[in-house]
Amino acid sequence: MSSVYRAIIQRRTIRRFKQKKIPRSLLKKLVNAGRLAPSAANLQPLEFLVIDKKELRERLFPYLNWAGYISPLGNPPVGKRPTAYILILINKKKENPLFTPYDVGASAENIILTAWELGIGTCWVKSLDREKISALINLPKNLILDSVLALGYRDEMPRLEVWRNSVKYWKDKAGCLHVPKRRLSDVLHINSLSSSIL
Numbered sequence: 667m668s669s670v671y672r673a674i675i676q677r678r679t680i681r682r683f684k685q686k687k688i689p690r691s692l693l694k695k696l697v698n699a700g701r702l703a704p705s706a707a708n709l710q711p712l713e714f715l716v717i718d719k720k721e722l723r724e725r726l727f728p729y730l731n732w733a734g735y736i737s738p739l740g741n742p743p744v745g746k747r748p749t750a751y752i753l754i755l756i757n758k759k760k761e762n763p764l765f766t767p768y769d770v771g772a773s774a775e776n777i778i779l780t781a782w783e784l785g786i787g788t789c790w791v792k793s794l795d796r797e798k799i800s801a802l803i804n805l806p807k808n809l810i811l812d813s814v815l816a817l818g819y820r821d822e823m824p825r826l827e828v829w830r831n832s833v834k835y836w837k838d839k840a841g842c843l844h845v846p847k848r849r850l851s852d853v854l855h856i857n858s859l860s861s862s863i864l
């Protein structure tokens with residue numbers, strides 16, 4: 667199995683992290699992976715802010731929302747919080763707003779998969795207090811905060827489940843997160859949309 671496909675199959679969103687520091691060289695590598703993602707019209711409107719300083723991390727954390735379906739059970743507890751963040755920023759002077767969400771998605775996934783291959787777990791956080799974070803980082807007017815990628819060496823391993831009747835993930839008594847995914851046969855059509863082929 668190729669390493670990209672293996673990372674795609676194995677990757678899960680991680681919300682509990684070991685407190686081992688991620689080297690700056692790896693954080694740079696992750697941003698490099700984000701920078702090289704496909705970009706509509708090759709506009710490349712994204713910029714990235716890495717936050718790894720403890721004091722700044724602690725001030726950022728309360729502005730992030732975790733695992734809405736099971737809140738507050740998905741909140742990373744003290745001692746298991748992210749050890750770094752990559753903030754994905756949109757440069758308004760460079761973007762076409764119709765295209766930008768696709769660029770963000772492609773960049774974020776490049777970062778997430780590269781991180782996974784390096785043993786680093788991520789949580790893509792879009793539910794956040796944009797105003798408070800923008801103030802915290804002194805975001806200039808030409809930049810918009812889109813998403814925060816929370817990072818750290820993983821300290822949990824959620825389990826993939828076959829979708830039954832709900833998209834909602836859940837935690838079992840042991841604290842393991844279970845994540846349902848629709849079956850391939852629910853989403854794949856070949857040549858005709860009228861029949862399922864698997």
Ligand SMILES: Cc1cc2nc3c(=O)[nH]c(=O)nc-3n(C[C@H](O)[C@H](O)[C@H](O)COP(=O)(O)O)c2cc1C
Pocket residue numbers: 677678679680731732733734740789790791792793794824835845
């Ligand atoms: C655009 C986007 C926004 C997300 N925002 C949040 C968020 O604000 N907080 C959070 O805990 N998880 C967030 N997630 C993670 C999803 O909850 C997670 O991807 C989903 O439950 C499926 O789990 P999996 O990533 O392990 O496949 C987000 C994911 C995406 C793609």
